[in-house]
Amino acid sequence: MSDLPQDYPVLVYGRGEDEEPFQEETNVRVLNLRGGLITLATRVEPGQHLVLINLTTEEDQPCRVAFVGEQHLGRNIIGIQFCRFAQEFWRIDRPTHRKSNASTAEPFWEQ
16 A cells, blocks of 8 residues: 555545435545545445545546544545546556455455
8 A cells, every 4th residue: 555645636426315416525545446535524324325536637436435434623534445446547557466365355444
Protein backbone atom coordinates (compact mmCIF):
# COMPACT_ATOMS: atom_id res chain seq x y z
CA MET A 1 0.00 0.00 0.00
CA SER A 2 2.98 2.35 0.43
CA ASP A 3 3.30 2.71 -3.37
CA LEU A 4 -0.17 4.27 -3.55
CA PRO A 5 -0.99 7.92 -2.87
CA GLN A 6 -2.98 8.31 0.33
CA ASP A 7 -5.37 11.13 -0.57
CA TYR A 8 -7.52 11.27 -3.72
CA PRO A 9 -10.31 13.84 -4.25
CA VAL A 10 -13.55 12.17 -5.34
CA LEU A 11 -17.20 12.97 -5.85
CA VAL A 12 -19.55 10.36 -4.34
CA TYR A 13 -22.97 9.67 -5.87
CA GLY A 14 -25.63 7.58 -4.21
CA ARG A 15 -29.19 7.50 -2.91
CA GLY A 16 -30.19 8.46 0.61
CA GLU A 17 -32.61 6.67 2.92
CA ASP A 18 -35.51 8.42 1.16
CA GLU A 19 -34.19 7.22 -2.24
CA GLU A 20 -33.34 10.81 -3.15
CA PRO A 21 -30.04 11.06 -5.03
CA PHE A 22 -27.13 12.78 -3.32
CA GLN A 23 -23.64 13.84 -4.28
CA GLU A 24 -20.86 14.79 -1.92
CA GLU A 25 -17.23 15.74 -2.44
CA THR A 26 -14.69 14.02 -0.21
CA ASN A 27 -11.27 12.36 -0.27
CA VAL A 28 -10.26 8.72 -0.20
CA ARG A 29 -8.10 8.71 2.95
CA VAL A 30 -6.60 5.22 2.94
CA LEU A 31 -6.44 3.31 -0.31
CA ASN A 32 -5.53 0.00 -1.83
CA LEU A 33 -6.66 -1.34 -5.17
CA ARG A 34 -9.72 -3.02 -3.60
CA GLY A 35 -11.07 -0.20 -1.46
CA GLY A 36 -10.45 2.62 0.95
CA LEU A 37 -11.87 4.94 3.57
CA ILE A 38 -13.91 8.06 2.94
CA THR A 39 -15.85 10.42 5.18
CA LEU A 40 -19.42 11.45 4.41
CA ALA A 41 -21.96 13.72 6.08
CA THR A 42 -24.72 11.80 4.26
CA ARG A 43 -25.93 8.68 6.06
CA VAL A 44 -25.20 5.39 4.25
CA GLU A 45 -25.63 1.73 5.22
CA PRO A 46 -23.40 -1.35 4.78
CA GLY A 47 -24.07 -3.00 1.43
CA GLN A 48 -25.29 0.24 -0.15
CA HIS A 49 -23.99 0.89 -3.67
CA LEU A 50 -22.20 4.17 -4.45
CA VAL A 51 -20.35 5.58 -7.44
CA LEU A 52 -17.07 7.47 -7.03
CA ILE A 53 -15.94 10.01 -9.62
CA ASN A 54 -12.19 10.60 -9.74
CA LEU A 55 -12.01 14.42 -9.83
CA THR A 56 -8.64 14.31 -11.60
CA THR A 57 -9.68 12.04 -14.50
CA GLU A 58 -13.50 12.31 -14.28
CA GLU A 59 -13.74 8.51 -14.50
CA ASP A 60 -16.29 6.62 -12.41
CA GLN A 61 -15.86 3.58 -10.18
CA PRO A 62 -18.77 1.65 -8.64
CA CYS A 63 -18.30 0.55 -5.05
CA ARG A 64 -20.27 -0.66 -2.06
CA VAL A 65 -20.25 0.37 1.56
CA ALA A 66 -18.31 -2.29 3.48
CA PHE A 67 -18.77 -0.70 6.91
CA VAL A 68 -19.80 2.52 8.62
CA GLY A 69 -17.43 3.60 11.37
CA GLU A 70 -17.43 6.27 14.02
CA GLN A 71 -18.41 9.84 13.42
CA HIS A 72 -15.69 12.51 13.42
CA LEU A 73 -16.42 16.23 13.05
CA GLY A 74 -19.96 15.53 11.86
CA ARG A 75 -18.91 13.02 9.20
CA ASN A 76 -19.03 9.22 9.31
CA ILE A 77 -15.95 7.20 8.41
CA ILE A 78 -17.02 4.83 5.63
CA GLY A 79 -15.15 1.75 4.40
CA ILE A 80 -15.72 1.18 0.70
CA GLN A 81 -15.00 -1.85 -1.45
CA PHE A 82 -14.63 -1.41 -5.21
CA CYS A 83 -16.84 -3.52 -7.47
CA ARG A 84 -14.01 -3.91 -10.00
CA PHE A 85 -10.22 -3.70 -9.87
CA ALA A 86 -9.32 -0.01 -9.41
CA GLN A 87 -5.81 0.20 -10.90
CA GLU A 88 -7.03 1.97 -14.04
CA PHE A 89 -9.37 4.26 -12.09
CA TRP A 90 -6.48 5.64 -10.00
CA ARG A 91 -3.98 5.58 -12.94
CA ILE A 92 -1.52 3.43 -11.00
CA ASP A 93 1.25 1.91 -13.14
CA ARG A 94 1.88 -1.22 -11.10
CA PRO A 95 -0.21 -2.77 -8.36
CA THR A 96 1.19 -3.63 -4.96
CA HIS A 97 0.88 -7.36 -4.48
CA ARG A 98 0.28 -8.85 -1.07
CA LYS A 99 0.57 -12.50 -0.25
CA SER A 100 -2.86 -13.78 0.68
CA ASN A 101 -3.97 -16.91 2.42
CA ALA A 102 -6.81 -18.32 0.31
CA SER A 103 -8.11 -20.39 3.22
CA THR A 104 -8.83 -17.28 5.30
CA ALA A 105 -11.23 -14.76 3.78
CA GLU A 106 -10.45 -11.45 5.45
CA PRO A 107 -12.03 -8.07 4.67
CA PHE A 108 -9.78 -5.83 2.59
CA TRP A 109 -9.12 -3.49 5.52
CA GLU A 110 -7.58 -6.30 7.58
CA GLN A 111 -5.19 -7.58 4.90
